[in-house]
Amino acid sequence: MQFLSQNHGCPGWGGEMAGRIRSFDWSQTELGAIEHWSASLRSAVQVLLASPLPMVMLWGRQGFMIYNDAYAEFAGGRHPYLLGCAVELGWPEVAEFNRHVLDVCLAGGTLSYRSKELVLLRNGKPEDVWMDLYYSPVPDDDQSPGGVLAIVVETTELVLTERARQEAERSYRAVNERIQLALSAGPLLGSFVWDIQNDTLSGDERFSRTFNYPPDTPLDALPVEIARQNIHPDDLEEVNRRVELTLRTGTPYNAEYRVRRLGGDYLWVLASGRCEFDTLGRPLRFPGVLIDINERKAAEASLLKFTRDLEQRVAEEVHARLTAEEQLRQSQKLEAIGGLTGGVAHDFNNLLQVIAGNLHLLARHEPHNANVQRRVSASIEAVERGAKLSSQLLAFARRQPLSPAVYNPRRIFDGLGELLQRALGETIQIEVTLPAEPWCIHVDRNQLENALLNLAINARDAMCGEGTIGLIGENIVLDESSCAGKDIPAGDYVRLSVIDRGAGMPPDVLDHVFEPFFTTKTDGQGTGLGLSMVFGFVKQSGGHIEITSDVGEGTRAQMYFPRSRQPETGEEAPHSPLLTGGQETILVVEDNEEVRSASVELLEQSGYRTLTAANADAAMALLLEGASVDLIFTDVVMPGLIKSSDLAAWARVQTPPMPILFTSGHTRDIISRNHQLSPDTHLLSKPYGPDALITMVRTVLGS
Missing domain, CATH: 3.30.450.20 (PAS domain)
Structure with missing residues (x-):
């Protein structure tokens, strides 16, 4: 050839x-x-x-x-x-x-x-x-x-450039129209054109009189220096700055300054204009108009005389700003800690998965050895405690996958009542207050119930196990000032509050309540992750949480969730029995060799055939070579050119579509949007046991 x-x-x-x-x-x-x-x-x-x-x-x-x-x-x-x-x-x-x-x-x-x-x-x-x-x-x-x-x-760059050019032309025409309208307005003091290349100024008679040009000065050759000399010295620097900004960036020119009159007093004017550029981007002409704003400035001066409480208002604004800045610094600190803890939790989950997988395999290899079964059972319980700790870290870091739906708070409170009473004990009274028609919210119900339970347990401990805890739901509207420092937009919200009359917290404790592992309880009474988890969940749900407390008076924890205008989600239908089976071929894609080996052995012991790949690149090569598989079981984050999300996108357009089951320590937004999974995305969080693995495999294959 x-x-x-x-x-x-x-x-x-x-x-x-x-x-x-x-x-x-x-x-x-x-x-x-x-x-x-x-x-x-x-x-x-x-x-x-x-x-x-x-x-x-x-x-x-x-x-x-x-x-x-x-x-x-x-x-x-x-x-x-x-x-x-x-x-x-x-x-x-x-x-x-x-x-x-x-x-x-x-x-x-x-x-x-x-x-x-x-x-x-x-x-x-x-x-x-x-x-x-x-x-x-x-x-x-x-x-x-x-x-x-x-x-x-x-031609992407060409298309975007052309759109930008058309937008610039529309903007230029709009400015010209505004200038024409301004020229026909009442309080005009004249119009001018500055020839930038030749540094010459031309204007009409009203402009010439305003700047005190001699009567015999040609209107098409007005010396620029005379105009500058008649501007108030205190205003000249700002005028020059605005002119330079317009010449450099093309932004519209607007400057308010004072012009000296023949009698020695000053007249307030507003100068407005726009710079015209040649094809090379060099400034050519600067047309503009001069408007009399003296009466407006006089009115403003009169108004200031009647505003005697200005200093108090400024002080209040400064205080509000300082408060918002402090809230922002606190939020940024928690964000930084969250990034660290999320990464640690992800690696920790991989280690737990290796330990859990091998423990389960060991238990299956020694089914009649009571000593082995006892020790394995104790070890698996420790792994589960570690997994719960890791889950709390991921919740604080806002990297837990959520499955939100639209709920009425009344429905959540009704379903939580019995669980709360059982967890808090008979010596605690619970008072629930809701509006007649509560607004709906879009949340993960399980996580919200966990958050309310955490707050209620903290309230019980603050009251030494006796007293009344208030659960309050409110429909509220927050304006811009109310949202300052909260990192949420103004709008409609549902506020869920947990209130106690316990010992309260001093300010130095209150400043740290959301930080992971911070706790005021004695050793063995808590991990210090409860409020951290609540904080992460609320933020991940697009809301805000704040806690106020007074020593000896009690504590109020308030969670704000955006109002949802979608119809409420109906009750889930009972799950149909899982399909039987276990003879299918599963492609296991996992870069950690120990995790991959344990997962393969668990699947093969359940009757499945397996193929393996160390990353999505190798998996795609197998599939393109004609490998026949019934399910792809893939880690989310792996090295290589092809991402797991790309592998899933390819699998979904096959005929018939190829089922995908993801697994990960956390999603890192690769398969989710803000860690909220779409209904057609299946995720098995690490660490998992054989029962969870096989159940999820059958669920995905059955669907």
Whole structure:
């Protein structure tokens, strides 16, 4: 096969792709071995490789891809996996579009698109791109269409630049219209044009009189220095600053300053204008108008005389600002601690998974050894305690996967009453207060119930086990000032409060209550993670939590959740019995060898067949080679070019779709949005045991 040979003697046959095409094993595709390719295909590939434009050949009904160096650069991280791949597998997010291209062109038609908008996955995220696309059929040796030659030129930057240019033109026209309206207004003191290149000023008679130019001065040659000299010295620096800003950035010019009159007094004016630039971005002209604002300034001065409480108002504003800044610093500190604890919890979960998996396997290997079973049982209990601790850390770090739904607070309080009474004891009274029609909220019910339970237990301990705890729900509207420092927007909220009349907390304790591992209880009475977990959950749900307390008076914990206007979620239907089975093939994708080994053994002991891959790159290679699997069980965070979310996106567009089960110490927003899982995303959190693993596998396969 000499048409791609380095010794062929034809110029332009170098480059990376020529070598990759020569070395690729085409016998595994419908094209067959490269030495048996048709003359038509060889000629088309020669044209393609010689072109500096991104070009790709889609050969056959499946559109096996052959492309040049320019297209390889366009493909980014998908190169070189696209070579020899069917186009619908290589670009699953636009599979329907490419199928239409193949249908039309293999029937003899052509297609072209100018600035076609498509959504492509880049770096694991959907991205809007625009491209010029040209498709034409390539005849085989029998003159029937054998493939499609595509020219792909990305025009995203050009499209965005053109939109920006059009927006700038619209803005410029709007400014000109405003200037024209201003010229016809009543309190005008004239108009002017500054020729920046020649540093000359022209204006009308009213402008000339305002700046005290001599009557015989030509209106088209007004000295700039005279105008500057008549501006109040205290205002000149600010005027110059605003002029420089407009010349540098093109922002509209607006400056209020005083102009000296002939009698020596000063007149307040407003100067407004805009700078015009040439095609190279150099400032050319500066047209503007002068408006009399003397009466307005006099009115402002009169108003100040009657505002005797100004200092008090300023003091209140300063105090509010300092309070908001302190809340912000506290929030930033907790955010930094959360980032650290989340990372620690993730690595801790991987270690726990290795320990848990091997303990369960050991128990299965020694079913009749009572000593082994006793020690394994104690060890697994310790692992579960560690997993609970890790879960609390992830909750504080806002990296726990949530499953939110829309709930009425009355429904949550009704369902929680018996659990609260049992947990708090008979010596605690619970008073629930709700409005007649509480607003709905969008939350994870289990996490909210845990948060209320944590706050109620803290309240009980503060009252030494006796007294009344108030649970209050309120519909409230927060304005901008009420939201200062809370990191939430103004709007409608539901406030859920837990109130006690206990010992209360001093300010130095109150400042640290949300920090992980901070506790005022004696050793063995608490981990110091309860309030940290509540803080993380509320923030992750888009809300805010605050605690106020007075020593000897009691404590009030208030959680704010945004109002949801969606209909309330109905009660879940009882789960149907799990499907029986266990003969399917499962592809286990996990970069930690010890975790992978334990998971594989657990699955195989339950009757499943397994394939393994150390990352998503290796998994995709197995699948593209034709490996048949019934379920992909994959870790979320792994090294490699292909992300687990990309692997899942590919699996979901297969026919039929391939089920995906994720596992992770935490999601890191790769498979979730703000760690809120979509209904079609299945996640098994680490560490897990054999029962949880097999139950989840059967659930995903059954769905």
